[in-house]
Amino acid sequence: MTGAKSRLLLIDDDSNTLAPLARAFRLAGHEATVCDNVARALEQIRTTQFDLIFSDVVMPGKDGISLLEDLKTAGITTPVVMISGQANVEIAVRATKLGAVDFLEKPLSTDKLLLTVENVLRLRQLENENLDLRRRLGRHEFIWSGTPMEQLMAQIDRVAASESRVAIQGETGTGKELVARMIHHRSARRDGPFVSLNCAAVPAELIESELFGHEKGAFTGAMGRHIGKFEQAARGTMFLDEIGDMPLAMQAKLLRVLEEGEIERVGGERAFPVDARVVVATHRNLEELVRQGTFRADLFHRIYVVPILLPSLRERAEEISTLANYFAAQVASQNGWKERKFSPEAIDTLTRYPWPGNVRELRNVVERVLLLSGNDAITADDVHKALPALGVGGDAAGSSMGTLTERLEAFEKGLLLAELRHHHHHMTNVARALGLERSHLYKKCQQLGIDVRSERKSE
Ligand SMILES: Nc1ncnc2c1ncn2[C@@H]1O[C@H](COP(=O)(O)OP(=O)(O)OP(=O)(O)O)[C@@H](O)[C@H]1O
Ligand SMILES: [Mg+2]
Numbered sequence: 001m002t003g004a005k006s007r008l009l010l011i012d013d014d015s016n017t018l019a020p021l022a023r024a025f026r027l028a029g030h031e032a033t034v035c036d037n038v039a040r041a042l043e044q045i046r047t048t049q050f051d052l053i054f055s056d057v058v059m060p061g062k063d064g065i066s067l068l069e070d071l072k073t074a075g076i077t078t079p080v081v082m083i084s085g086q087a088n089v090e091i092a093v094r095a096t097k098l099g100a101v102d103f104l105e106k107p108l109s110t111d112k113l114l115l116t117v118e119n120v121l122r123l124r125q126l127e128n129e130n131l132d133l134r135r136r137l138g139r140h141e142f143i144w145s146g147t148p149m150e151q152l153m154a155q156i157d158r159v160a161a162s163e164s165r166v167a168i169q170g171e172t173g174t175g176k177e178l179v180a181r182m183i184h185h186r187s188a189r190r191d192g193p194f195v196s197l198n199c200a201a202v203p204a205e206l207i208e209s210e211l212f213g214h215e216k217g218a219f220t221g222a223m224g225r226h227i228g229k230f231e232q233a234a235r236g237t238m239f240l241d242e243i244g245d246m247p248l249a250m251q252a253k254l255l256r257v258l259e260e261g262e263i264e265r266v267g268g269e270r271a272f273p274v275d276a277r278v279v280v281a282t283h284r285n286l287e288e289l290v291r292q293g294t295f296r297a298d299l300f301h302r303i304y305v306v307p308i309l310l311p312s313l314r315e316r317a318e319e320i321s322t323l324a325n326y327f328a329a330q331v332a333s334q335n336g337w338k339e340r341k342f343s344p345e346a347i348d349t350l351t352r353y354p355w356p357g358n359v360r361e362l363r364n365v366v367e368r369v370l371l372l373s374g375n376d377a378i379t380a381d382d383v384h385k386a387l388p389a390l391g392v393g394g395d396a397a398g399s400s401m402g403t404l405t406e407r408l409e410a411f412e413k414g415l416l417l418a419e420l421r422h423h424h425h426h427m428t429n430v431a432r433a434l435g436l437e438r439s440h441l442y443k444k445c446q447q448l449g450i451d452v453r454s455e456r457k458s459e
Helices: 015-027 038-047 064-074 089-097 110-139 147-161 176-185 204-212 248-260 286-292 297-303 313-335 344-351 358-372 380-386 404-422 427-434 438-447 452-457
Strands: 007-011 031-035 052-056 080-084 102-105 166-169 194-198 237-241 277-282 306-309
Touching: 007 015, 007 038, 015 031, 015 110, 031 038, 038 052, 038 064, 052 064, 052 110, 064 080, 064 089, 080 089, 089 102, 102 110, 147 176, 147 306, 147 313, 166 176, 176 194, 176 237, 176 277, 194 204, 204 248, 248 297, 286 297, 313 344, 313 358, 344 380, 358 380, 358 404, 404 427, 404 438, 404 452, 427 438
Parallel strands: 007 031, 007 052, 052 080, 080 102, 166 277, 166 306, 194 237, 237 277
Antiparallel strands: none
């Protein structure tokens, strides 16, 4: 048995079939609902989520085949097993074409029925897992086209095959994490772990223990030994995300680890070697941070061995068509929607937008386009409607994107929204990232009509 209790719906006009069936299922721990006609069954299906439906084929009024047709039209995907007294190959074939998962002949044995429930539900579970896995893998696929990116991909391949440290730079949403994972998966360490730490998301006082671990009693609250990320990444890749946000004190400790190849747990007595390849990423300009004195020059030289610079989407505008249509297909398949493509005018509109949130933002906009419009090919107007929050929709929608001032405002607003999301609406961090005073940041949001509180809620 699958162990879990399942909700079954049994449809048959013959109560002599229904009653013993329902009893057998209930005895086996399932929940069984019975219906003696298809019309009532359809009402039940509309209000209750069943795991599996058993239906007779020949019934007065609507029969089992029209049940299958109705479910298909309504887009309901609950598996249906047909049961029939007068087995007939033609009907069985029709039922299968309409999506029935099995066809059983009466008289029915309890064992056979319970086995069918188990098999169908296990298959469904596997299908769901498979879909989930494909979705997750799909999320990690790096899509590109065009010659400049081809050169970058070749560079990524070369660096992946080496053991060098890699520093990935690029604006928010350009795919830095995807590239870090790709480097790991194409390296000799692919069977080892890929462990990541976002230096901007962990409070300064916790970074050391997160990275290097701690011994029991190392500090108040250290109840037991904690294995740090560096140790977890042994024989794999340690991805230090947002390295530009690492506090200076921690930079000194990281430098020692990179120089000596050894780590020491907080409160530990001795250092020991670690074998993790270090890949770092940042959306900031590290050289500039070094000049400002917020990033150590010696650490910079240690990690900036092979720099990979991911261009912004504005600089890769010729790829927008490939990316937009890829995301449209992906979003449609994830939601079971019909696949739709962007018209050339729609692509043109996308291309003229500045994309401060880069590919991540493009993906979100594509999703919004598909949600908000329902035509066949996606039009320029559909795209305009999906961009209102960024100030280029509404009245500006149509042939032009507004005056220079309007466009600059739209750009500024988009940039602020992207930074807010990136920093989970932590105003101090956003202000720091943009080099603004906090009070100025609040004023700017107000001017541009950004309601930080409601943005934060919708995160
Ligand atoms: N080339 C690409 N192909 C497919 N999807 C992409 C690509 N680049 C980015 N994405 C999408 O954008 C999202 C963000 O990518 P990723 O997290 O790698 O960006 P990032 O540069 O690390 O951003 P941040 O600086 O905000 O952390 C991904 O989840 C993915 O959906
Ligand atoms: Mg990232």
